[in-house]
Amino acid sequence: MKIITGISTYWKIQFIGWITASLYWGLSAFLSGNFIWKLGIADLILDIFIGITLTHIYRNFALKKGWNKLNLKRLVPKIALSILILSLLYMFLIVSKLYLVRLLVLKNATVSFITFFKAAQLQVFITGTRLMSIWVLAYHLYHYSRLKIETIKENARLSIIIKEAQLNNLSAQLNPHFFFNSLNNIKFLVLENPDSARRAIDLLSELLRNSLNNNIMRLVSINDEINLVKDYLELEKIRFEERLQIKIETSIDLSKYSILPLSIQTLVENAIKHGIEKRKMGGFIMIKVDEENNFIKISVKNSGNISQEIKTSGIGLNNLKERLLLQYNGNAFFDIKEMEDETVLATILIPSK
Structure with missing residues (x-):
């Protein structure tokens, strides 16, 4: 036998x-x-x-x-x-x-x-x-x-290797971008409110620890990404105080779905830098996550306008577009548009299955 x-x-x-x-x-x-x-x-x-x-x-x-x-x-x-x-x-x-x-x-x-x-x-x-x-x-x-x-x-193996190299390169660009934005926030706090700056430094250390850990992985749960965003918005809230209103709405179990690290974070940073920061009266940021037609829909709506700077040299948004294209092979979508009521709406659609 x-x-x-x-x-x-x-x-x-x-x-x-x-x-x-x-x-x-x-x-x-x-x-x-x-x-x-x-x-x-x-x-x-x-x-x-x-x-x-x-x-x-x-x-x-x-x-x-x-x-x-x-x-x-x-x-x-x-x-x-x-x-x-x-x-x-x-x-x-x-x-x-x-x-x-x-x-x-x-x-x-x-x-x-x-x-x-x-x-x-x-x-x-x-x-x-x-x-x-x-x-x-x-x-x-x-x-x-x-x-x-x-x-x-x-x-196929070479394509995967190239894709991973591209994603790693894009992620390597994103961390310094996120880090310098956060340091810039603390710079304002040190000058305006030294007591709040200490809390901001604690938040920044936690933010960096989470972002570095998340960046090791290809995908993270949306729940972890939202928690990172909450810490970041708390840091910004210390600086803007009443000039910043925040609202987060979710209608799904965020722990069941995954997303690219720092993707929602990128949209929120963009909303702060090009929207809230440039308005004397500040404004609002509303984050919403739900499921629609076999896609997870993530929208970030904020007060402001789409400037020429965003259209031509937005590092974070261009980075996000490329990462979505590579990770989901063209099956994910990103869009940002200006609404009639002086608000900007950024939307990410990723396959839910």
């Missing part, structure tokens, strides 16, 4: 294929009524041996010459010539086998080998051509498909 299970797939196919072909010919002879058991058994064994020997020699030769790596244009002529040679060899060996077996078993030499060969050669050659064509084409088709599959796998 161990010997059978240890046989390679190639040899299993060889034995099964040639045994099946030989049994078919034996069955045909049996049904014709001219079947002799000794001849049938001898033909069966020798047919299997000849078929396996010829094809195995060809396989070793093709592997040695590297034919399995050739393109079709270079391979086809070699296959055609090989089939012709294999068919001629098959014809000579099978005809010789038929003559010798009948000579030894029936002990009947009424015709010479040349006469017997001339009578049987055409039929055996046609049979050999058919068999060798099937075997050689199937063999090379198998290896050609394997080569294509390996090429596709390798291309």
Whole structure:
């Protein structure tokens, strides 16, 4: 049993294929009524041996010459010539086998080998051509498909490596951007409210710890991202006081869904920098997360206008667009637009399944 299970797939196919072909010919002879058991058994064994020997020699030769790596244009002529040679060899060996077996078993030499060969050669050659064509084409088709599959796998692997490198590069850009924005906030607090600055430094250390940890992972839960945003908004609230109103609404279980690290955070930073900060009376930021048509919809609405700076050189938003494109292969969407009531609405849609 161990010997059978240890046989390679190639040899299993060889034995099964040639045994099946030989049994078919034996069955045909049996049904014709001219079947002799000794001849049938001898033909069966020798047919299997000849078929396996010829094809195995060809396989070793093709592997040695590297034919399995050739393109079709270079391979086809070699296959055609090989089939012709294999068919001629098959014809000579099978005809010789038929003559010798009948000579030894029936002990009947009424015709010479040349006469017997001339009578049987055409039929055996046609049979050999058919068999060798099937075997050689199937063999090379198998290896050609394997080569294509390996090429596709390798291309996919390289694509993943490139994508990961791009995502890591974008994330590396994002952390300094987030860090400098936060330090800039504390700078204002140190000058205006030293007591609040201490709380701001605590918040910043927590923010940086969370952002650095999250940045190690490809995705984080939306719940973790929202908690990060809450800490950031608390830091901003210390600076803006009553000039900043905050509202967060969610209608789904945030822990069940994942998102790119610092994605909502980027929208909130953008809302503060280009919206609230530039308005004397400040304004509001409203964050809403819900599910809509098999997408998780994340919207950040804030007081303000879309400036030319955002359209042309917004590092955070451009970074976010690229990361969404890479991570979700074009199946995620990002949009930012100015509303009629001097508000800006930024929306992220990511697949929920």
